[in-house]
Amino acid sequence: MKGADRKSIVRDQLHEMGVRIYDLLDSGKYPDIEMPSRSVKNIEYDPKLRQYVLGPTSVKRNAKNIKHIRPFTQLVWLASFSKELLSNRKTSTLRDIFYSAQAYNIDFEDQNESDEVITELESILGKAREDFNVYPEERSAIFGDLTIEYTVPGYEGKRLDLTSHPDGVMIGPALTTAAFAQTNAEMVLVIEKGALFTRFVEEKVYKKYNAILIDTVGQPPRSTRYMIRRLHEELGLPVYVFTDADPWGMHIAMVIISGSANAAHLRELTTPDAKWAGVWASDINKYKLPHDPLTELDVKRLFELKSDPRYGEKLWKDEMATFLKYKRKAEQEAFARYGLTYIVDKYLPDKLKLLKEQ
């Protein structure tokens, strides 16, 4: 679905939410809002969707209850402010929202409190905050054979070829809401770090493999996860994720594939068919990579992930066992010990062949 269509659906949802509250008030009743509970007890793993989802429990905010008046008012204000953003086609950030509230004499103790209310609105609408034009600061990048068509004001209908800037094209509000106009790409390569992303551009990996490259800059912002899903769903492209060989890199791949527990109230942020293409724990031995010992924190993290239902498949279990057996980790850049292009000339084709045969 194009960005503009999604936004008009959300605006309609916000409008209905307001009408309902207005009608309740108009008929002399205390207004209320019902929303799914996001408490840990109500978060469960859905093996079919391959992500965490919210269970059936819901909670109600009622203006009759004096304890509810504050969060109820904050929520209604946020809904109205978000509708304004959408109507004026402006975007905002989490931090902006916190300060903007003061213009309306809506009190938030700190940004944690406003962030929490933003998450509540997400769970009511079943839509990510980006859908009501609230964006985080972080930006990742994309590069490859894909021409997009903008939908943001002043740029409607304008197109950009994503190979037009070799440093990578920033994934911000304009890119996330653009339509996919033209592509001959055959796969998406998602990369944890800028260094390897630049290497892949310089070595023309995007040409050799007809690949769209994405630099997540660590754990990807949600708008980037949403873009990865769109590339898979709308263009039918396979997605391969390259990370460091450590529990944190592995989990970057997992969050792209299966999402996170604190986004259990959202769909459309996961790409269950995406594949973790390494660097695996077993690659450290296989390729004799320079490595560092796992820290205590790394080991603790691995034990946490072992009991996580998302890590149930064989690949993950085996790699976690290998991490714990050798207690070693390695970075993507470690391949540079065989020369700057080894990762492109040898590791990448080997790994893609292996994953396609599976």
Next chain:
Amino acid sequence: MKGADRKSIVRDQLHEMGVRIYDLLDSGKYPDIEMPSRSVKNIEYDPKLRQYVLGPTSVKRNAKNIKHIRPFTQLVWLASFSKELLSNRKTSTLRDIFYSAQAYNIDFEDQNESDEVITELESILGKAREDFNVYPEERSAIFGDLTIEYTVPGYEGKRLDLTSHPDGVMIGPALTTAAFAQTNAEMVLVIEKGALFTRFVEEKVYKKYNAILIDTVGQPPRSTRYMIRRLHEELGLPVYVFTDADPWGMHIAMVIISGSANAAHLRELTTPDAKWAGVWASDINKYKLPHDPLTELDVKRLFELKSDPRYGEKLWKDEMATFLKYKRKAEQEAFARYGLTYIVDKYLPDKLKLLKEQ
């Protein structure tokens, strides 16, 4: 100077460095390398250049001295590797250099050691590492009426209009080395944070003020400081820097203007004529901005900066005094309390008028 010309000068410098060592060896002498000392004693503030510079003291690495053999070898390897990078028109990162050394059996204890040798090579050449194609990971962004012409392989002669992507165009190796082909811009607005950068794009500040916008994402990477200087020197544009109203934001402006002590061995990273356009400590009172108390760390930092020769001018002294008097700080986003566009409609024109009158 265009990127390609700069690079060929550096390649010549590296070549000469190699020839000299070769000739010394060939004539049966121990090779040595002389470089400016970067010890604190040899760093002084140059009021004319308005930046820190290195004094006259130099140090010598001599292969005759057994203690020098390790750093001498590392340095010669780095010079040779950098020449290879330039000849093959490839780029690398600080982290890549650390790992690449292993391919040549050059031993670095950790990345600190390789980073140090990279700084030594900078001081010998008097050029930033970006000039020998070693880039950091961080990326900032640029947007506005400027058409660039690339010089990187595969893109020679291709042009990009920097308004072509409304999320901002990434400042990476390709952009930094591009030539400026066409512009009608009249000023450069440098902004500390993505939120305000996006606001300025959305509110068409680049059109209203004919401004090129730069998002530094905090303390700007050196390639971004180099770009800011180029925009000022090559295009004759005035530069205004917008930061948070706290000692850290103030110092971002100062580093853009006067550079940093640990880059005292470099020129061409400063823009002494750039102006700090706020948010000033005095703006917190003037605009009745939502504010937070200064932390102990903030206050400590202010006392450090007070004794820094770069902070000698009246504006800085007054603002530091105001910070310390009221013990308050505020963020750029704090203007959102007056509505999302107040900073564009009111603050920006007020401040530009004030700075132009000075």
